[in-house]
Amino acid sequence: xxxxxxxxxELAMGSQGGFGQSKEFLDLVKSIGEARSKAEEDxxxxxxxxxxxxxxxxxxxxxxxxxxxxxxxVYVEMLGHDASFGYIHAxxxxxxxxxxxxxxxxxxxTLFLDENHDLIILIVNTIQKDLKSDNYxxxxxxxxxxxxxxxxxxxxxxxxxxxxxVNHPKEAVRKKAIMALHRFYQRSPSSVSHLVSNxxxxxxxxxxxxxxxxxCPLYDLITVDANSYKDLVVxxxxxxxxxxxxxxxKSYDYHQMPAPYIQIKLLKILALLGTGDKQASEHxxxxxxxxxxxxxxSSNIGNAVLYECVCCAAAIYPNPKLMETASSTISRxxxxxxxxxxxxxxxxxxSRLIKLNPDIxxxxxxxVIDCLExxxxxxxxxxxxxxxxxxKSSNVEVIVDRTIDYMISINDSYYKTEIASRCVxxxxxxAPSNQWFIQTMNKVFEHAGDLVNRKVVHxxxxxxxxxxxxxxxxxxxxxRLSAVSVLDHFLFT
Amino acid sequence: xxxxxxxxxxxxxxxxxxWYSPYSQKERTKVIRELSGLILAxxxxxxxxVDWRGFRVVYRRYASLYFCICIDQDDNELEIxxxxxxxxxxxxxxxxxxxxxxLIFNFHKAYYILDEILIAGELQESSKxxxxxxxxxxxxxxxxxxxxxxxxTNIIAHATK
Numbered sequence: 336x337x338x339x340x341x342x343x344x345e346l347a348m349g350s351q352g353g354f355g356q357s358k359e360f361l362d363l364v365k366s367i368g369e370a371r372s373k374a375e376e377d378x379x380x381x382x383x384x385x386x387x388x389x390x391x392x393x394x395x396x397x398x399x400x401x402x403x404x405x406x407x408x409v410y411v412e413m414l415g416h417d418a419s420f421g422y423i424h425a426x427x428x429x430x431x432x433x434x435x436x437x438x439x440x441x442x443x444x445t446l447f448l449d450e451n452h453d454l455i456i457l458i459v460n461t462i463q464k465d466l467k468s469d470n471y472x473x474x475x476x477x478x479x480x481x482x483x484x485x486x487x488x489x490x491x492x493x494x495x496x497x498x499x500x501v502n503h504p505k506e507a508v509r510k511k512a513i514m515a516l517h518r519f520y521q522r523s524p525s526s527v528s529h530l531v532s533n534x535x536x537x538x539x540x541x542x543x544x545x546x547x548x549x550x551c552p553l554y555d556l557i558t559v560d561a562n563s564y565k566d567l568v569v570x571x572x573x574x575x576x577x578x579x580x581x582x583x584x585k586s587y588d589y590h591q592m593p594a595p596y597i598q599i600k601l602l603k604i605l606a607l608l609g610t611g612d613k614q615a616s617e618h619x620x621x622x623x624x625x626x627x628x629x630x631x632x633s634s635n636i637g638n639a640v641l642y643e644c645v646c647c648a649a650a651i652y653p654n655p656k657l658m659e660t661a662s663s664t665i666s667r668x669x670x671x672x673x674x675x676x677x678x679x680x681x682x683x684x685x686s687r688l689i690k691l692n693p694d695i696x697x698x699x700x701x702x703v704i705d706c707l708e709x710x711x712x713x714x715x716x717x718x719x720x721x722x723x724x725x726x727k728s729s730n731v732e733v734i735v736d737r738t739i740d741y742m743i744s745i746n747d748s749y750y751k752t753e754i755a756s757r758c759v760x761x762x763x764x765x766a767p768s769n770q771w772f773i774q775t776m777n778k779v780f781e782h783a784g785d786l787v788n789r790k791v792v793h794x795x796x797x798x799x800x801x802x803x804x805x806x807x808x809x810x811x812x813x814x815r816l817s818a819v820s821v822l823d824h825f826l827f828t
Numbered sequence: 829x830x831x832x833x834x835x836x837x838x839x840x841x842x843x844x845x846x847w848y849s850p851y852s853q854k855e856r857t858k859v860i861r862e863l864s865g866l867i868l869a870x871x872x873x874x875x876x877x878v879d880w881r882g883f884r885v886v887y888r889r890y891a892s893l894y895f896c897i898c899i900d901q902d903d904n905e906l907e908i909x910x911x912x913x914x915x916x917x918x919x920x921x922x923x924x925x926x927x928x929x930x931l932i933f934n935f936h937k938a939y940y941i942l943d944e945i946l947i948a949g950e951l952q953e954s955s956k957x958x959x960x961x962x963x964x965x966x967x968x969x970x971x972x973x974x975x976x977x978x979x980x981t982n983i984i985a986h987a988t989k
Contacts, residue, residue, distance in 0.1 A: 364932055406936060413845055413935070415857045435973040438966070442939055449850050472969055475962070482948040507962055511947065518948040544953055551950050586957035589914065596954040599907050635913075639906035646904075675875040680906060713875040749881055 360407055367414070380416050383407065388420055398436050401428065405443045412447065422447050426454050429461050429480075434473060437465075441476045450486035450522075458484065459492050466496040471505040478511035485515075487523040494519065494526065501533050506542035513537060513545065517552035524559075531556065538570065543583050543594065546574070550600040557607045568608050568615045575601040576622050579629065595636045598626065602643040609651030616652035623647055627660050632667065635676075642668075642680045649687035661688060662695060669702035678706055679717050686721040696725050707737075715741070716750070723757050731765035735775055743782050755783035759791050829949035830908070831883065831898040832859070833942065835931065838892050840864040843931050844938055848949035867894055877905050888912045892928050915945055918959055940966065 363383055370376040390396075391404050405425050408418040425447055428440025448454060458480070465477035478500070481493055497519075500512035513534070520527045534556070537549045557564045577583070578594045578601070587594040602623070609616035627644045631637030641664050648654075648661040665688065668681030682703070688695050696703070706718040719741060722734045738758050745751045758779050766772035776795055779787060832851070835844040842860060851859060866878055867887050878885050880898070886908040887896040895912045899905070916926070918941055923930040931938050944959045946952055953959050 361933075368932065410935065412853075413842055415842070415853075415860065417853055433973055435970050438970070439936070442936060442943075445943075446846075446939070449847075451850070470969075472966055479943050479947065507958070510952065514947045514950065514952060517950070521948075544955060544958055547954065548952065584955075586955045589910070589954065594954060596907065596911070596951055599904060635906055636910045639904055639910060642906060643904055673873075675873065676877070676906065676909070679875050679877065711874040713877050713879060716879055750879065 357403060360403060363407065364410070376414070377416075380411055380414055384411060384416060384418065387411075387418075391421060391424060398431065398433065402436055402439050405439060409443055409446055418447070422452075422454055423457075426457050429458055434470070437473065438476055441480050445480055445483040448484060450484050450489075452484075455484055455486075455489065459489055463493060463496060466493065466500065471503070471508055474500065474503070474505075474508050475511055478508065478515055481515045482511070482518050485519070485522070487526070490519050490523055490526045498530060498533065501537060506540075506545055509537070509540065509542070509545045510548045513548040514551065517548075517555065520552055520555060527552075535567070538567070538574075543587055543597070547594070547597045547600065550597070550604065554600065554604050554607070557604055561607050561610070565608060565612070565615055568605070568618050571601055571604055571608070572618050572622050575605070575626070579622065579626050590631075590634050590636050592631060592634070592636050592640065595640050598640050599643045602626075602640075602647045606647040606650035609647070611652065613652045616654070619647070619651060620654050620657055624657060624660055627664065638668070638677060638680065642684055645684040646687055649684070649691060653691050658688070658692060662692075662698070665695075665699065669699055669706075672705075675709075675711050675714055678702075678709075679714050682706055682714070682717045682721050686724045689721070689724050693725070693727075696721075719754070723761065726761050726765060728765045728767060731761055732767065732771065735761050739775070739778050739782070742779075748786060751783055752786040755779055755786050756788065756791075759787065763794075829900060829903075830946060831900075831949065833946070834860060834863065834896045834898075836860070836864055836868075836894050836896070837928060838868065838894075840868060843893060843928065844935055844942070846939070846942055846946070848946070863896060863898075867896060876909055886912065890916055893931070911945075911951055914954070914956070915942065918945065918956055921956065921960065922963065 363379070366379050367376055370379060387404055387407060391401075396404075401424060405421065405428060408421040408425070412418045422444075425440055425443035428436050429444055431437050431440065444458060462477050462480055462484075465473050466481075468474050468477070478497070481497065485493060497512050497515050500508050501516070503509050503512065516527055516530060516533070534549050534552050537545055538553070540546050540549070553564070553567075575598060578597055581588075581593045583594050583597075587597070589595050592598075605619050605623075609619055623644050627641060630641045630644070632641065645661040645664050648657045661684070665681050665684050668677045668684065671677040671681075685695065685699060685703070703718060703721065706714050707722075709715060719738060722738065726734050735758055738754060738761075742751060742754045742758065745754065758775070762772055762775045762779075766775070773795075776791075780792075829848065831847075831849040833844070833846045833848075834842070836842055845856070845860070847856065863880065863885060866880060867885070870878070872889075876886055876888055878887070882901070883898050884901055884903070884905065885896055885898045886905050887894055888909060889895075895916065897908050897912060899908055919926045919931075919938065922937070922941060923934070941959065941963055944953055944962050
């Protein structure tokens with residue numbers, strides 16, 4: 336019985352799989368799965384590569400067979416080996432009229448190549464043709480490829496067609512066309528600057544997915560120039576209100592929250608538009624408060640929306656009621672002692688509110704210290720970031736000393752450099768006394784000397800040379816002496 | 829934005845990789861090796877986020893697979909965590925109780941589905957129903973093409989007998 340069942344499964348697996356994989360492929364996957372060491376896996380893969388190299392250049396390979404070779408090449412590259420000899424064959428597959436072949440070709444090509452590859456030239460023509468296809472699925476496949484493979488140089492070749500597709504009858508096409516334009520904007524902002532009206536229009540598209548897609552390019556545009564889009568504040572607020580009131584089709588619900596991803600994008604956009612602008616912000620207070628009230632606090636996505644609400648509240652023109660709501664959200668996050676994720680988000684949200692309301696850190700002192708001493712490194716780092724933002728003259732000594740202790744324990748040089756430069760920055764800005772300043776700098780040099788910016792060392796040298804500006808000459812030269820002896824240790828080790 | 833998506837299992841074997849920013853083949857191998865080391869070593873009760881090279885990587889474990897998504901530092905981490913879940917729910921619906929084996933033997937389908945959810949490093953579609961509809965439309969087209977091919981092959985085979 337057991338044997339029959341295994342054979343049955345093997346047969347089923349063989350006939351399953353939309354690309355009718357041959358026994359060879361199944362064997363390949365199985366043997367890699369059963370390989371007991373990386374070396375054995377590498378041997379199997381390299382032998383597969385040799386086989387493919389030989390067979391792929393044979394004349395008159397049936398298309399289905401070529402398709403399978405390409406899939407095997409994708410697999411091999413996914414495991415980290417080079418299959419570049421096969422790229423040209425994948426490119427040729429995209430030219431094929433048979434959708435089965437074409438689609439596999441596009442998939443392979445978007446996985447193998449990136450936008451700067453030489454072979455892109457051979458694909459652009461095909462993409463142009465496919466963008467005009469009657470079959471919307473072919474158009475979609477071409478748009479997917481556009482989002483991955485088109486760079487600044489090739490944008491003009493496909494731009495007119497993509498712009499037309501923004502008004503295609505099929506919503507999937509419109510959505511992908513908008514994302515393609517967004518991608519173009521990221522690669523070359525000037526290429527789509529004249530198309531901004533398209534994004535504005537599609538904001539009111541019937542299909543919510545298309546509307547949601549429009550928020551991507553709009554967000555980027557608003558980041559660069561918020562003032563030109565202030566007129567849209569009312570529209571965004573209205574859309575957000577409707578979404579929060581469950582007016583979108585139920586298929587956009589995710590874990591009982593109505594279109595949370597769209598809500599999050601809208602909150603990010605509103606945060607940008609309301610920054611420093613009292614009038615714009617006033618439109619937003621009600622809807623943000625409502626969303627905060629209604630969000631489901633027991634689900635991750637609910638908390639994701641709540642977090643975004645706090646970020647928005649922290650960014651726009653302050654409002655006391657909103658601040659209060661934000662503060663209680665943060666309290667709730669920080670109190671979740673069994674959820675590291677929520678405490679992390681709480682600390683992050685707290686560091687955003689600090690600027691507006693410095694006292695808020697006092698309220699959550701205990702929770703912050705708990706996070707500081709947690710064994711979870713990610714949480715610790717986040718908390719140190721918070722401390723960095725909370726520093727002022729009254730607490731700089733404690734914070735910098737603590738930070739230096741932490742810095743000593745860090746192994747990752749990228750992160751150590753960042754922490755070291757933060758310590759230096761805080762010391763330079765808030766040092767309560769020159770003596771403390773020298774001692775602190777010495778500690779930093781001792782433990783991260785090779786990571787600190789040269790300029791910092793020069794500044795200190797300069798200070799020593801010029802003197803510290805103390806009134807009492809004796810004190811001044813005393814400081815210089817200690818500075819020199821401290822640096823002596825650093826310079827000659 | 830999302831810079832890449834990587835699926836690895838507990839032994840560090842790669843099941844799927846999708847790159848939305850330029851990474852050379854060599855860089856990719858390095859990235860995978862570094863992240864596998866970093867993430868597989870983390871205990872179960874810790875944050876689902878790690879700092880890495882100035883980026884943030886959000887990861888989530890489902891049975892034997894780790895789904896890892898690399899984002900910028902100012903992105904909403906909880907949101908990305910849920911996007912991962914969104915992808916897994918769709919895979920689950922498509923394959924019917926998805927398991928690692930499904931992804932091993934049908935990795936191309938996992939790619940097609942991912943291409944409907946994420947595009948150019950952003951979330952493309954948040955409605956599961958729309959994704960399912962698009963994938964099934966593609967599948968039926970593929971089936972139709974296969975049938976057509978088979979019937980043509982048959983015709984030719986018969987004709988040349």
